Amino acid sequence: MNQVELACDVLIIGGGAAGCVAAVEARERAPELSVVVMEKAHIYRSGCLAAGISALNAYLTTGETAESFLRYAIRETIGVVRDDLTLTMARELNAQVKRVEDWGLPIPRDEMGAPLKRGRASIKIFGERIKPILGRRAEASGATILNRVNATGLAVEDGRVVGAFGFGTRDGRFYVVRAKTVLVCTGGAAGLYRPSNPGVAAHRMWYSPFNTGAGLAMGIRAGAEMTSFEFRFIPLRIKDAMAPTGEIAQWLGAKQINARGEAYLEKYYEHLGGKRMLTQDRLYATLMEHRAGRGPCYLDLRGVNPRKLDGTIAAYLSMAPSSAMIMSDEAYYAGHGGEMAPVEITGGEPHVVGGHGLSGFWIDATRRATLPGLYAAGDVAGGTPKKYASGAWAEAVLAVRAMIDEARAQPTAAALDGGMVERERKRVFAPIVQPGPVPPRDFEERLQKVMDEYAGGISVQYGYAEGTLRIARLHVERLEGELEALGATTPYELMHCHEVIDRVEVARTLLAHMSHRRETRWHCYQERLDYPERDDEHFMIFVNSVREPDGSLTIIERPVERATFDVVLPPLADGAVIRQPFATGENGGSDTGDSKE
Numbered sequence: 126m127n128q129v130e131l132a133c134d135v136l137i138i139g140g141g142a143a144g145c146v147a148a149v150e151a152r153e154r155a156p157e158l159s160v161v162v163m164e165k166a167h168i169y170r171s172g173c174l175a176a177g178i179s180a181l182n183a184y185l186t187t188g189e190t191a192e193s194f195l196r197y198a199i200r201e202t203i204g205v206v207r208d209d210l211t212l213t214m215a216r217e218l219n220a221q222v223k224r225v226e227d228w229g230l231p232i233p234r235d236e237m238g239a240p241l242k243r244g245r246a247s248i249k250i251f252g253e254r255i256k257p258i259l260g261r262r263a264e265a266s267g268a269t270i271l272n273r274v275n276a277t278g279l280a281v282e283d284g285r286v287v288g289a290f291g292f293g294t295r296d297g298r299f300y301v302v303r304a305k306t307v308l309v310c311t312g313g314a315a316g317l318y319r320p321s322n323p324g325v326a327a328h329r330m331w332y333s334p335f336n337t338g339a340g341l342a343m344g345i346r347a348g349a350e351m352t353s354f355e356f357r358f359i360p361l362r363i364k365d366a367m368a369p370t371g372e373i374a375q376w377l378g379a380k381q382i383n384a385r386g387e388a389y390l391e392k393y394y395e396h397l398g399g400k401r402m403l404t405q406d407r408l409y410a411t412l413m414e415h416r417a418g419r420g421p422c423y424l425d426l427r428g429v430n431p432r433k434l435d436g437t438i439a440a441y442l443s444m445a446p447s448s449a450m451i452m453s454d455e456a457y458y459a460g461h462g463g464e465m466a467p468v469e470i471t472g473g474e475p476h477v478v479g480g481h482g483l484s485g486f487w488i489d490a491t492r493r494a495t496l497p498g499l500y501a502a503g504d505v506a507g508g509t510p511k512k513y514a515s516g517a518w519a520e521a522v523l524a525v526r527a528m529i530d531e532a533r534a535q536p537t538a539a540a541l542d543g544g545m546v547e548r549e550r551k552r553v554f555a556p557i558v559q560p561g562p563v564p565p566r567d568f569e570e571r572l573q574k575v576m577d578e579y580a581g582g583i584s585v586q587y588g589y590a591e592g593t594l595r596i597a598r599l600h601v602e603r604l605e606g607e608l609e610a611l612g613a614t615t616p617y618e619l620m621h622c623h624e625v626i627d628r629v630e631v632a633r634t635l636l637a638h639m640s641h642r643r644e645t646r647w648h649c650y651q652e653r654l655d656y657p658e659r660d661d662e663h664f665m666i667f668v669n670s671v672r673e674p675d676g677s678l679t680i681i682e683r684p685v686e687r688a689t690f691d692v693v694l695p696p697l698a699d700g701a702v703i704r705q706p707f708a709t710g711e712n713g714g715s716d717t718g719d720s721k722e
């Protein structure tokens with residue numbers, strides 16, 4: 126448990142999609158600044174991109190604009206979205222995609238030279254090696270990369286974030302990093318709910334199982350404002366593999382059918398006046414078919430373009446090989462004589478993730494969080510959905526531009542109070558210095574069972590009410606009081622202990638948000654059985670929260686700013702700020718987006 130002390134201008138916590146691009150941007154824009162990346166795994170294969178992806182789902186394809194992207198986001202979130210964040214992000218998308226293409230990411234192009242379109246906001250890529258490409262660039266940028274260092278907490282002096290703490294997951298060393306500015310980009314939170322696959326397959330989930338809400342928990346503990354946790358993201362995925370369906374639904378155009386072979390989505394469109402569905406409606410409709418006794422449901426691969434299908438199988442082989450195996454299994458063993466068969470789809474467990482949904486840090490247009498010195502980008506940042514990988518790059522770049530100005534304005538990184546360092550050291554190593562009898566896996570299962578049964582997990586078809594939330598809160602508070610029963614024998618197990626500690630923190634905030642929104646706005650994601658209707662009069666708002674120093678949570682309601690909205694763009698090189706009015710169409714504008722990922 127030796128202590129390693131470092132000081133830097135820019136500290137990046139999490140070396141995933143956002144973190145790697147942030148490191149490069151900081152070093153290229155301000156070579157005189159020192160940059161440290163703290164990553165719990167290894168930046169070559171960490172986070173959501175570790176296994177590779179086959180598309181970039183946030184891109185302005187020909188004819189699309191930042192404004193049309195915003196209209197799509199407004200529609201998908203039924204109005205509750207940050208226009209400023211969405212517009213600033215959307216304007217950066219294509220430049221950042223081009224940048225990563227220049228680093229070596231293969232992007233197929235059409236005869237006009239435009240990236241091959243998978244949907245209006247989505248393009249094809251050959252992305253099996255996307256993470257090593259980003260990781261090597263980050264490494265080559267001259268940033269100091271701390272691989273296998275698990276961040277545990279933010280250092281806060283007089284209300285300002287001045288660094289962070291972590292420990293080596295292999296050597297058990299305690300890391301104390303002082304920094305002028307800190308960017309959190311540790312992704313969202315998986316593993317809050319009982320996953321769809323049991324036992325040793327529990328980690329076969331849609332989201333990266335190693336993104337356990339650490340950045341969110343660190344922010345909550347430090348008193349940063351959080352937003353929209355109740356907008357849980359629930360993926361509709363290929364059953365068992367839990368792999369993305371966009372490759373089949375978008376690229377192959379496969380229809381969703383029920384067990385009778387009927388295409389069922391259309392009849393659920395009606396309330397939208399015949400327009401396209403929202404992402405959550407595809408899941409909701411599937412659930413409704415099950416309830417009506419017409420399940421299970423499938424994506425129908427029969428009759429799809431065989432050449433495109435080969436490409437799809439190749440794409441799955443390089444990002445989620447088990448899906449390709451399941452598809453072959455179905456074809457050869459389910460009586461289809463080698464013809465492609467419908468592939469079964471199902472909903473996964475809920476996640477707190479700002480890249481697909483709305484939840485995360487409450488930030489301004491420069492990606493500054495509510496604590497001075499702190500920034501957030503990617504899946505950990507709230508207020509703007511549909512960011513995905515390319516949006517995470519865009520947000521990282523926006524954050525770094527503001528961080529550079531802030532770092533340049535400070536002569537040195539602040540010294541840390543010895544008492545604070547000691548308190549965090551004790552907290553971090555407690556499960557290994559005074560080990561309790563409960564292994565982290567047991568604790569995790571208890572949390573997941575409570576959340577599943579009382580806070581709208583898979584077993585209760587995502588629905589919840591105040592009565593069930595009350596029980597969930599009681600159990601989670603009890604768990605919080607029992608955290609000292611956790612025990613670890615190795616630094617790696619210690620990491621698992623902190624994953625559970627962080628999940629409990631995130632779950633507690635999530636429950637408070639779920640309780641506060643007394644309406645049903647986003648089916649399945651936020652399904653209040655005791656308030657089944659949408660209530661625009663009271664809940665066209667952001668539900669935010671802050672953890673007070675005594676541990677209690679304060680809920681803050683923030684208005685949705687719309688119609689004529691002043692968008693503060695990040696400072697230009699000369700320090701000027703552009704203020705630009707933006708007006709959206711009536712009721713959030715036109716039907717421009719992609720509802721399939």
Ligand SMILES: Cc1cc2nc3c(=O)[nH]c(=O)nc-3n(C[C@H](O)[C@H](O)[C@H](O)COP(=O)(O)OP(=O)(O)OC[C@H]3O[C@@H](n4cnc5c(N)ncnc54)[C@H](O)[C@@H]3O)c2cc1C
Pocket residue numbers: 138139140141142143144163164165166171172173174178179180181182183274275276277310311312313331332333335336337339340369480481502503504505512513514515517
């Ligand atoms: C299965 C799957 C498929 C996807 N497919 C696509 C797609 O086809 N197209 C697309 O555009 N987007 C896709 N996405 C979304 C996209 O991958 C994410 O939105 C994007 O990676 C988010 O970037 P991020 O940097 O916020 O998080 P990540 O890229 O996940 O990075 C987070 C990083 O933080 C690290 N970290 C976590 N906790 C700690 C800690 N305590 N200390 C230090 N480091 C920590 C992690 O190890 C990781 O490296 C997919 C996501 C998933 C899960």
